[in-house]
Amino acid sequence: MADVLKGNIVANKIKEQIKKDIQNLKQFNKIPRLAIVRLGYNPGDISYEKSIIKNCDNVGIESKVYEIDENIKTEELVELIEKLNKDNEISGILVFRPLPKHIDEDVIRNVISPKKDVDCMHPLNLENIFEGKIDGFAPCTPKAAMEILNYYSIPLEGKNVVIVNRSMVVGKPLAMMLLEENATVTICHSRTKNLSEFTKNADIVVVALGNAKFFDESYFTEKSIVIDIGVSLDENGKLSGDVNYDRVLSLVDKITPVPGGVGSVTTSVLLRQVVLACKNM
Amino acid sequence: MADVLKGNIVANKIKEQIKKDIQNLKQFNKIPRLAIVRLGYNPGDISYEKSIIKNCDNVGIESKVYEIDENIKTEELVELIEKLNKDNEISGILVFRPLPKHIDEDVIRNVISPKKDVDCMHPLNLENIFEGKIDGFAPCTPKAAMEILNYYSIPLEGKNVVIVNRSMVVGKPLAMMLLEENATVTICHSRTKNLSEFTKNADIVVVALGNAKFFDESYFTEKSIVIDIGVSLDENGKLSGDVNYDRVLSLVDKITPVPGGVGSVTTSVLLRQVVLACKNM
Structure with missing residues (x-):
């Protein structure tokens, strides 16, 4: 049976550190404040917003x-x-x-001050990630994946890591973060041939397709460490990761659950970046 | 015997297009002009400078x-x-x-106008590469490698490409360019374990270690397409690539020579970017 790499314990550790940092900032009369800009009433946005506000209040x-x-x-x-x-x-x-289609997102991400850009959308902050400078503002999801690997002391140096995602919010920044830890990194995607050969040969597999239960046991071995970033609804309308968790759990070495894995660390990473922004003001 | 992927024919094709573009620009009274800023008398700089000036004159x-x-x-x-x-x-x-060590390179690369940045040192231009916007200014060496692959009609879609280099001037930008062509990309480096397993499984191997003749036949198969970006001096003081060319030539499918391979395309890519800068003025 695989070790389950739960996210909440990782998130809690980050939040404890955030609380300490906020206490220290109070001595300098600094209070971290986050402005959330939401256009319209997308249910996903509103749900994420609620979670952020609750977590903000908490820390x-x-x-x-x-x-x-x-x-x-x-x-x-x-x-x-x-x-x-x-x-x-x-x-x-x-x-x-x-953003809605009529908004020029490229204009918006260039306008936001790089110093307040806690979601890492400004090109100058993204370029830092490309260069491997990952201690400033970083895209929250790949950073959350790194926090989980780090918390559970999973070695990365010289390890063969396969990422199934090539987006600017997950795959590419995660590849840069892993290279900084001296992992050998392969970026796979929808056009990759023989995907299971890549994933089976990897020490660590990170998947982020948004395709519920796509990865069954044929993609893994008993040595696989699986980080599941995908979130979508399965055939029964239930929240599911990219991995067919029930079938894979007894095979692999370690795995993050969905929900309760990477997603539950993302907000804590965001909040930590709000505190960082406040420190730097 | 491998097909030898010579660079000069690729460079010549680019230069012919540059000449046509310059003729067109003349109609608008535009003449491309390159400012070369050299500090001190580094022999490598002076040699590269001579080659650039000669090529500028030529086109x-x-x-x-x-x-x-x-x-x-x-x-x-x-x-x-x-x-x-x-x-x-x-x-x-x-x-x-x-630049000399007392110069803050990070200041310099932020000062250069992104519109005149033909060597792609400004963070905003590098971030474009990270995003896969590779038709503007790009680092010249990886772009030259792409030109060779393109000229010789080497398919990239779904191919397994292994890059042995993770720098900002070669490995990382090349990975982004290859992802745009839908290749599956692995970035290897000095800490990669079992390097030959990665290179032997690849359809295309790009090496840029700067370690003369490091890669012998044990790293390749008869299907390997080898792009050699490394340039250094061998034990006899002769210019050499990273590949032990004489020993590998009879084994692999295709290979770029050194000298006469990627390096001979780099300057043409630079000149094309000067013309692009002039067009956009």
């Missing part, structure tokens, strides 16, 4: 939601973000994405 | 060398680059690297 970060008409023009959204950039009461800015 | 690009005392202060170099940024007669700026 002592103040949060303020800017609920915006989804028909706002790009220039008006730019104005709001510029106002938040200048506002000394705001440490970090989170803009929910994807 | 119709004007070049101007700024020969600078290597003891210049960072602020003074910043002043020069800011002057070149504003100079409407200058299309592109090339600063030879590595």
